[in-house]
Amino acid sequence: MNSGTASGATSASGTASASGTAVGSAPGAAVTTGEPAARFRDLLAAEWLKLWSLRSTPWAYLVTALAVIGFNVGQAYDTYRYWTDENAGDADAFIRDGIPLAEAFTSNAVVIHLLAAGAIGAATVAGEYGTGLIRTTFAAVPDRRAVMAAKAAVLAGVTTVFGTLVAFVSFFSTQAILSGRDIGVSLGHPGALRVVLASALLTPVAALTGMALGTLLRHMGSTLVATVAALLVLPMVVSPDRYWSVLIAHSLPYPAWRRLTEPGANFGPYPWSEGGAWTVYAVWALAAAAVTVVSVNRRDQ
Amino acid sequence: MIEVKDLTKRYGATTAVKDLTFTVRPGSVTGFLGPNGAGKSTTLRMILGLNEPTAGSVTVGGRSFRDRPRGLRHVGALLDAGDVHGGRSAAAHLAVLARSNRIPRRRVDEVLAEVGLAGAAGRRRIGGFSLGMRQRLGIAAALLGDPPVLLFDEPLNGLDPEGVLWVRGLFRRLAAEGRTVFVSSHLMSEMENTADELIVIGRGELIAAESLTRFAARGTGANVTVRTPRAADLADVLTTEGAVVHRDGPLLTVTGLDAARVGDLACRHALPLHELAPRSASLEEAFMELTADSVDYLAGEAR
Numbered sequence: 240m241n242s243g244t245a246s247g248a249t250s251a252s253g254t255a256s257a258s259g260t261a262v263g264s265a266p267g268a269a270v271t272t273g274e275p276a277a278r279f280r281d282l283l284a285a286e287w288l289k290l291w292s293l294r295s296t297p298w299a300y301l302v303t304a305l306a307v308i309g310f311n312v313g314q315a316y317d318t319y320r321y322w323t324d325e326n327a328g329d330a331d332a333f334i335r336d337g338i339p340l341a342e343a344f345t346s347n348a349v350v351i352h353l354l355a356a357g358a359i360g361a362a363t364v365a366g367e368y369g370t371g372l373i374r375t376t377f378a379a380v381p382d383r384r385a386v387m388a389a390k391a392a393v394l395a396g397v398t399t400v401f402g403t404l405v406a407f408v409s410f411f412s413t414q415a416i417l418s419g420r421d422i423g424v425s426l427g428h429p430g431a432l433r434v435v436l437a438s439a440l441l442t443p444v445a446a447l448t449g450m451a452l453g454t455l456l457r458h459m460g461s462t463l464v465a466t467v468a469a470l471l472v473l474p475m476v477v478s479p480d481r482y483w484s485v486l487i488a489h490s491l492p493y494p495a496w497r498r499l500t501e502p503g504a505n506f507g508p509y510p511w512s513e514g515g516a517w518t519v520y521a522v523w524a525l526a527a528a529a530v531t532v533v534s535v536n537r538r539d540q
Numbered sequence: 541m542i543e544v545k546d547l548t549k550r551y552g553a554t555t556a557v558k559d560l561t562f563t564v565r566p567g568s569v570t571g572f573l574g575p576n577g578a579g580k581s582t583t584l585r586m587i588l589g590l591n592e593p594t595a596g597s598v599t600v601g602g603r604s605f606r607d608r609p610r611g612l613r614h615v616g617a618l619l620d621a622g623d624v625h626g627g628r629s630a631a632a633h634l635a636v637l638a639r640s641n642r643i644p645r646r647r648v649d650e651v652l653a654e655v656g657l658a659g660a661a662g663r664r665r666i667g668g669f670s671l672g673m674r675q676r677l678g679i680a681a682a683l684l685g686d687p688p689v690l691l692f693d694e695p696l697n698g699l700d701p702e703g704v705l706w707v708r709g710l711f712r713r714l715a716a717e718g719r720t721v722f723v724s725s726h727l728m729s730e731m732e733n734t735a736d737e738l739i740v741i742g743r744g745e746l747i748a749a750e751s752l753t754r755f756a757a758r759g760t761g762a763n764v765t766v767r768t769p770r771a772a773d774l775a776d777v778l779t780t781e782g783a784v785v786h787r788d789g790p791l792l793t794v795t796g797l798d799a800a801r802v803g804d805l806a807c808r809h810a811l812p813l814h815e816l817a818p819r820s821a822s823l824e825e826a827f828m829e830l831t832a833d834s835v836d837y838l839a840g841e842a843r
Contacts, residue, residue, distance in 0.1 A: 275642050277609035285640035292632035293625070371623035375681065378588045378617050379637045382609045386640075539591040 282380065282389035290363075290393060299362075303355035304405050308412065310348035315413035318342060322420045330422050339417050339424045340431060341501065343410045344438040349496060350471065352405070356398055356442045357466040360449030361459070363394055364531070368457040374540055383535045387454065391528045394450055395443045402442025406435045437499035437516075444492050444520050445470055447527035454531045479507040495519040541566055541720055542587060542689060546596035549582050549744075556582040557744040560596070564722045564739070566688065569715045571735030571752070572724035575831050579744035580724045581619070584693050587722075588617055600689050612641040612685030618678035618692045626667030630657055630677050633666060638684055651680040656706070671698025679707070689720040696730050708734045728827035742831040757798075758826045764794045764802050767815035774811050781805060790814075 290296050318338075326333070333339070367373045380386050410426070417423035424431055448469060453462040470493060477488040488494045489509075495516040542564040549557040557579040564570045574580050585591040587598050589606030597604070600615055608614055624633055634648040652662040655676040666677065675698055682690055692711075696704055711734055715721045725731055731738065731752070738755050740748040748755055767790050768774050775785045775792055783796040794802055799818035806813050 274610070274613045278642065281642045282640055285636050288632070288639055289628075289636045292629070292636065293627045295627060366625070370625045371620060372625050373623075374585075374590055374619055375623045375637070376640075377590055378615070378619065379610070379612050379681075380640050381589050381606045381611045385609070537592065539585075 277382070277385075279385060279389065282385055283393060286386075286389045286393040290397065299355070299359055300401055303352065303359075304401070304408075306355070307348045307352045307405050308409050310351065311343065311345055311409040311413050312416065314345045314347070315342050315416040318422075319416050319419050322422075327420075330420070333422050334424060337430065337501070339414060339422055340428070340434045342417065343413050343431070343434050344406060344500065346497070348409070349438065349441065349493075352402075352438070353441065353445045353470050353493060354467065356402070356445035357449035357470050358463060359398065360394055360446030361453040361462040361466050362449075363390060364450050364453035365457060365459040365462040368453070369459050377535075377540050383540075384532050387532045387535050388528075391447060391450060391531050394446050395524070395528070398443040398446040399440070402439040403435075405442070406439035409438070410435050433513075434500045437496050440520055441492060441496050444523050444527075447524050447531070448492070451527035451530040451534075454534050479509070482509065485509040489515065490519055490522075492519060492523050541602070542598070542600050542722060543602075544583070544587070544596075544598045547583065547586060547593050547598055548595040549579070549586060549591065550594045555744055557586070557593075557741075560741065560744070560746055562739050562746060562749045564720055565737070566720040567715060567718050568736040569711045569721045569723060569734055570737040570739060571731035572722055572739050572741075573728060573731060573827065574724075574726065574741040574747075576726055577743075578726075578741045578831075580726075580741065581693055582744075583741070584617070584619060584691055584722075584724060587691060588615065588619070610641045612637065612643060612687060614685070614687055615689045615691060616682030616685055616687040617690070618675070618682045618695055620693065621671060621674035621678045621698070624666050624674065624677065627665060629663050629665055630669070630680075631662040633677065634681060634684060637681055641685055643685055647684055647686075651683045654683060655680040672700055672703055675699055676703070679710070687719070690714060690722065692721075692723045694724055694726070696725065704730075728824045732824075740827070740830060747830050756826055758830065763819050764797065764799045765815070765817045765819060766792045766794060766802055766806070766813060768792070768806070768811055768813050770811050773809070774806055777805050777809050777811070778802065 364373075367376065376386060377383050410431070414423035414425070426432055426435070449462070449466045452465045452469065453459075456462045456465060469491075474488060474491050474493040477491075477494075478484040479488065485507075489511050498511060498516040499513060544560055544562050544564075547557055547560040548555070560579075560583060572580055572583075582591060586593050587600060587605065588611075589604065599605075605611065605615060628636075631648055631652065634651065635645060637643075638645060638648055649658070649662075652658050657673065657676055657680065661673070666674065669677065675695055679692070679695065682692065695707055699707060711721050711723060715736070723731070723734065735752055738748060738750060738752055739746070740755070748758070766774065769790060771787055771790050771792055775787050778785050778792070778794055778797060781797060781801070783794050783802075785795075786793040797805075799816055803813065803816055
């Protein structure tokens with residue numbers, strides 16, 4: 240989110256000064272054009288319109304939300320359904336071990352969430368390259384970096400809101416179900432808010448990653464493969480027991496999410512800090528936005 | 541005004557455009573002709589700043605197009621009717637473009653009406669459009685910003701005869717309003733009734749940049765047909781003046797002199813003329829002759 244607005248502000252001021260010199264241009268042109276100053280928010284509005292004028296957009300978000308919330312609620316219901324009187328004595332231990340929080344956003348759900356968000360981000364750009372629309376877009380707005388900054392900002396904004404919504408609905412619905420057995424926790428429970436925020440903010444991180452890869456690769460198929468590889472396959476192949484492997488693991492978003500949502504989990508011989516995990520989120524989001532904005536500048540379209 | 545200077549574009553070992561220099565002036569329709577693969581689309585993309593030239597420069601209205609933060613009020617372009625997302629309606633597609641350039645929303649309805657896509661057609665998804673309808677939508681997008689310069693890449697593809705007539709009229713009107721209208725085609729016949737000026741390229745190099753009439757005169761097939769009761773006498777007169785004359789009864793086919801000169805000579809020698817017709821259909825021949833050396837993909841050619 241920060242990345243998008245920050246780069247947006249830069250390009251907005253850049254374009255404003257450029258348009259200042261545009262006054263009285265076009266010598267020899269018989270038709271005069273009274274041109275209003277270029278504003279970054281027009282590009283934001285255009286990208287917003289572009290997003291919601293496709294029928295597939297609301298569907299993609301709706302299906303993702305249903306799948307992710309469904310997985311979380313399903314797991315909570317499973318716990319509720321098979322909770323026996325014997326378990327009842329362990330309720331305190333159940334809560335102490337952080338299991339209600341683990342069920343607030345399960346690792347199954349997060350895999351789907353990560354993939355869907357990455358694909359949504361990838362489609363935003365790869366779809367535009369695939370159809371050729373990108374040439375129409377850049378012919379209408381020659382300031383390519385401003386276009387991409389607007390795209391990244393709108394994507395970051397929408398996916399942050401979406402992720403927050405899904406994370407909160409997941410949290411409250413799962414805890415409501417678990418409360419039926421007196422094992423639900425409130426948002427004030429230690430670590431609860433962190434689980435919700437880590438899950439919510441993983442959405443823009445994954446979406447911006449997909450968008451950056453889409454901008455570099457420009458092709459839907461290869462972009463999706465690269466997105467899956469970066470977000471899911473890479474975290475699976477690194478070993479927690481080897482120093483260099485751990486260095487890689489500790490710089491990836493999915494392990495960062497695990498670090499933030501499973502504080503009690505055993506991270507082997509190389510533990511890492513919560514701040515480090517949040518930093519991974521921030522660096523990935525910023526780097527992805529930067530790649531998206533910068534890489535279109537020199538390449539032929 | 542479009543000014544192209546020493547423009548060169550190489551892709552690896554392939555040279556798509558080589559040392560191209562020409563100027564497209566306002567107030568007339570300029571045709572951009574060349575066989576398939578001659579480098580027309582590459583040149584148009586470089587004019588729009590989509591592709592970076594390897595060498596040379598191109599300016600529109602005195603400035604490099606990429607230096608402008610927003611483009612639609614300066615250049616309207618239809619590069620490829622397929623450069624749209626099939627999932628959007630025509631109106632939504634144009635609304636996005638309008639919004640990005642701070643163009644009022646009502647312009648969308650205006651240009652849709654202008655290209656004949658008003659009403660229900662404008663609300664339909666582009667995915668269901670025929671090529672002709674997509675061309676109309678592309679033209680609508682080009683008109684959106686009311687720009688002084690317009691570029692069209694093969695705009696007549698897929699249009700029905702009524703559409704072709706409409707587009708020709710539109711181009712003429714845009715030029716008459718003082719705009720620069722630059723239209724590419726690989727068919728001379730399409731330009732014949734559309735363009736005033738011609739830029740002809742082949743294999744990325746400039747072949748001709750001149751008016752349509754001068755270009756037509758280049759073709760060796762250009763001739764004048766004359767019908768006269770004194771065919772033999774007129775044939776003698778014209779042959780003396782250096783023309784090549786083919787006689788078929790009262791009908792002479794004259795090569796090497798224009799119709800005005802033939803008429804003047806007949807008058808001076810008091811020879812009655814019943815018919816005098818310059819044949820300008822040689823435009824296609826002129827084009828073929830000039831580009832014959834530079835056709836990349838020749839049918840039946842051994843490869």
